[in-house]
Amino acid sequence: MTVLASLLLADSRLPTGGHAHSGGVEAAVERALVRDEADLARYLAGRLRGTGPVVAAVAAAGCLLAADTSPVDWSRWDSAVSARTPSAAMREASRAQGAALLRTARRVWPAAALEALYQTGRPHHPLVLGAAVTAIGDGVDAAALLALHHLLGGACAAAVRLLGLDPIAVAAAQARASESAEKVALAAIRAAREAVAQRDTRPLPSTSTPLPEVLAELHARTEVTLFAS
Numbered sequence: 321m322t323v324l325a326s327l328l329l330a331d332s333r334l335p336t337g338g339h340a341h342s343g344g345v346e347a348a349v350e351r352a353l354v355r356d357e358a359d360l361a362r363y364l365a366g367r368l369r370g371t372g373p374v375v376a377a378v379a380a381a382g383c384l385l386a387a388d389t390s391p392v393d394w395s396r397w398d399s400a401v402s403a404r405t406p407s408a409a410m411r412e413a414s415r416a417q418g419a420a421l422l423r424t425a426r427r428v429w430p431a432a433a434l435e436a437l438y439q440t441g442r443p444h445h446p447l448v449l450g451a452a453v454t455a456i457g458d459g460v461d462a463a464a465l466l467a468l469h470h471l472l473g474g475a476c477a478a479a480v481r482l483l484g485l486d487p488i489a490v491a492a493a494q495a496r497a498s499e500s501a502e503k504v505a506l507a508a509i510r511a512a513r514e515a516v517a518q519r520d521t522r523p524l525p526s527t528s529t530p531l532p533e534v535l536a537e538l539h540a541r542t543e544v545t546l547f548a549s
Contacts, residue, residue, distance in 0.1 A: 345475045346478060399521075416549075425455065
């Protein structure tokens with residue numbers, strides 16, 4: 321049952337609002353930085369190397385923390401995500417998606433950790449995702465990989481809608497990127513285990529890439545957009 325539930329978290333039909341976000345692709349398309357499948361593949365590779373380790377490690381940490389029976393200061397871990405997200409627009413997008421996922425997860429998979437996260441206000445998406453995976457009954461592997469699946473899938477879905485690309489070619493680009501995502505997830509899980517064992521957020525990755533951060537800020541200042549981010 322946990323495998324099927326985890327697949328539900330990866331399903332775009334789950335009402336968590338992910339379809340409203342492009343992961344920076346809309347701003348990249350508007351500036352002709354992403355024009356075809358080859359450009360998209362390069363964009364995905366950059367996102368995996370930059371934001372990928374952070375979201376995967378935070379999701380894995382959220383999963384481990386939610387499984388711990390001792391009290392957790394969720395606000396401290398949430399602040400660690402903010403510190404690793406330079407763009408205010410990207411922080412807002414993460415919190416919006418986190419709030420949407422939390423609203424759904426609390427109804428579908430009630431758990432003490434999800435209630436505790438709810439009390440913090442609007443926690444970041446990967447932290448909520450990790451706690452939801454624990455509520456389902458799955459582990460850190462699923463949490464890290466789901467975070468990367470979300471990172472890749474949202475951008476690919478947006479590229480199809482914005483550019484009218486061949487969906488099969490885009491799926492192939494996502495599949496190739498997913499091969500690299502496996503390695504990112506393994507390293508992220510190791511970092512998350514160290515951070516949670518030490519109860520210290522510093523071992524979490526702090527990688528980033530400037531372009532998506534800049535694009536997020538430009539997108540937030542654009543008056544008319546198809547996607548929220």
